[in-house]
Amino acid sequence: MKDRFATMFPGEPAVREIVWDSEYAAEYPGRVYSVDTEDHYFAVTVVDYSDAEAIHWARSNTTEADSPLSYNYWRIDIIASVAYAATQFRRRGGTVTYDAWHHIDRVPGHQLQITNSDGSRTYAGIYLHDNRLYIIEATVAQGTPPPGMFQQGLRFLDEQGRRIRYSWGENNELIRETRESVISE
Secondary structure: OOOOEEOOOOOOOEEEEEEEEOOOOOEEEEEEEEEEOOOEEEEEEEEEOOOHHHHHHHOOOOOHHHOOOOOOHHHHHHHOHHHHHHHHHHHOOOEEEEEEEEEEOOEEEEEEEEEOOOOOEEEEEEEEEOOEEEEEEEEEOOOOOOOHHHHHOOEEEOOOOEEEEEEEOOOOOEEEEEEEEEOOO
């Protein structure tokens, strides 16, 4: 899969290209994979930060902070992308009922649960892996069970489609492991 992930959608997702406006006003390419029904919305947004440095240098709205003698904000744009995406969910409104660090296969990220004004619930997970930002979002109708299989089913894949997982090293560093089974599209 081009965006190197797998998950369990409740149907065949539609795919659309997007432009992601970052915290530092850079525009990154991305894709949204989504299934939208009458009562539910499931989506995985993947933002590609692999060309972050070139994208930042090409901006027309650069600042002195982007000069070679200064701190390069393209790096911060990547590192801070999880926090920035979480802030975007909080700004939508509703009541945040869960807001905490999380991981999938030890890829660090953040999870949010929000009760929306109409009583529906949004469950979001945000993870940064290999210069790609993965935003998982599921909104379900009031009284509907949480979308646990979708939310927890995200898998990160290598370029051959094999599942990636990390283990802890002696000094709490993450050690990348690749599972031999290939997950197809």
